Amino acid sequence: MSMKKVFAIVGCLGLIFACGMFTNAVAADVIEIKVASWYPPQHPMFKEAYEPYAKVIEERTKGKVKFKWFPGGTLAKAAQTYDAAKTGLADMAMPMALWTVESQFPVSTVVILPFMTDNAVQVADLYYRAFQAIPEIRKEYGGLKVLGFHTTELVNLDMKDAQVKTYEDLAGKKVWPGSAIGVKCVKLWGAVPRLTKIEDLYMSLQRGALSGCAFPWVALKAFRLTEVTASHTVLNFTAGQNPIVMNLDKWKSLPPDVQKVFEELAPSIGLLVGKVFAKYGSRIEGALKKRGDFIYHPTPEEKAQWKEKVMPVYQGWVKQVTAKGVDGEAILKKVLALAEDVKKNPPKPAAWWGKNWQE
Numbered sequence: 474m475s476m477k478k479v480f481a482i483v484g485c486l487g488l489i490f491a492c493g494m495f496t497n498a499v500a501a502d503v504i505e506i507k508v509a510s511w512y513p514p515q516h517p518m519f520k521e522a523y524e525p526y527a528k529v530i531e532e533r534t535k536g537k538v539k540f541k542w543f544p545g546g547t548l549a550k551a552a553q554t555y556d557a558a559k560t561g562l563a564d565m566a567m568p569m570a571l572w573t574v575e576s577q578f579p580v581s582t583v584v585i586l587p588f589m590t591d592n593a594v595q596v597a598d599l600y601y602r603a604f605q606a607i608p609e610i611r612k613e614y615g616g617l618k619v620l621g622f623h624t625t626e627l628v629n630l631d632m633k634d635a636q637v638k639t640y641e642d643l644a645g646k647k648v649w650p651g652s653a654i655g656v657k658c659v660k661l662w663g664a665v666p667r668l669t670k671i672e673d674l675y676m677s678l679q680r681g682a683l684s685g686c687a688f689p690w691v692a693l694k695a696f697r698l699t700e701v702t703a704s705h706t707v708l709n710f711t712a713g714q715n716p717i718v719m720n721l722d723k724w725k726s727l728p729p730d731v732q733k734v735f736e737e738l739a740p741s742i743g744l745l746v747g748k749v750f751a752k753y754g755s756r757i758e759g760a761l762k763k764r765g766d767f768i769y770h771p772t773p774e775e776k777a778q779w780k781e782k783v784m785p786v787y788q789g790w791v792k793q794v795t796a797k798g799v800d801g802e803a804i805l806k807k808v809l810a811l812a813e814d815v816k817k818n819p820p821k822p823a824a825w826w827g828k829n830w831q832e
Contacts (some may be wrong), residue, residue: 496605504538504727506719509549509563511570514544516695517753522746523567526738531823533734551671559616561821568623568715572652578714579794580609585809586787587658587710588780590812593689593750596712597743597814603808609799612695618724620735621717623743626689626750627709631702633678633685636767638706640782649674649686654711658783659687675701686712690754699757704767705759705816708779717742730774741823748830750813750823 551556551570600622640662791801
């Protein structure tokens, strides 16, 4: 073989090697974010909130960040999302089902005390603002970086067949309460709270082991519970807290410019989720009404009676957090004032949401 051919072969091999090194270097520069979500992939939040959020982050970081999704509990089920994010099994929990570990976040639950807000946008805004204003809330998230503040929709009472107009109609009914606050509310209304895994709700309702559940519209549809419920009392009385969190070590590993992008979106991602819930919740309620389901909206006077019956939940919350060395009365007073301001001054849509969500 001539020396010319040898040099040509060596040159080609060098070029191939250099290209490989370049490709590996580029791949190494991409920050993969492994995201655990307990929501099923068909949930509208993915298409209209989570995926646009991820796309904006990828665009604003110029491709430095890529999201790898594990929806539907494939990496961590709802009750596992807190541990998954804290231990690093997942880089992010989107969302973290705080409602499954409420006992570890007693101060945070102030924002979902019954009838504190009227809809999911309001409670997301309240959640964000309370987190910023109250150090005792921020302290509860040690070991995590909170990147968004949303909840489920506010929940209603969805019954297999019983028609509920007043809380007296719940007497003795077996109800899945959804959260610790839900447990207290349904007890005070005279129902019997029955806890079961969210994955087992369908069968429990179908077989009559449960009379009903405290559930929001969109999740009711996503978990196919519309197939086993036919009566709905629209109370909007509490919610399940679903913060978006990142493992703290993962967060600290991100370059400052990438961290800035995530933090810029923190105030508005929860509001967008609330908008999605409102849009689809209204559609689902309309479809169920057309189907012939019993749907009851209590009058303001009736709703005041429902609220009055659960006011001990407020007193219990103050007592609970005060026993932990926290000034519960002062925090409740501050959050009640924030809630009133949230109702009077709704936040404006964020530009990154796109034209579909502009008012």
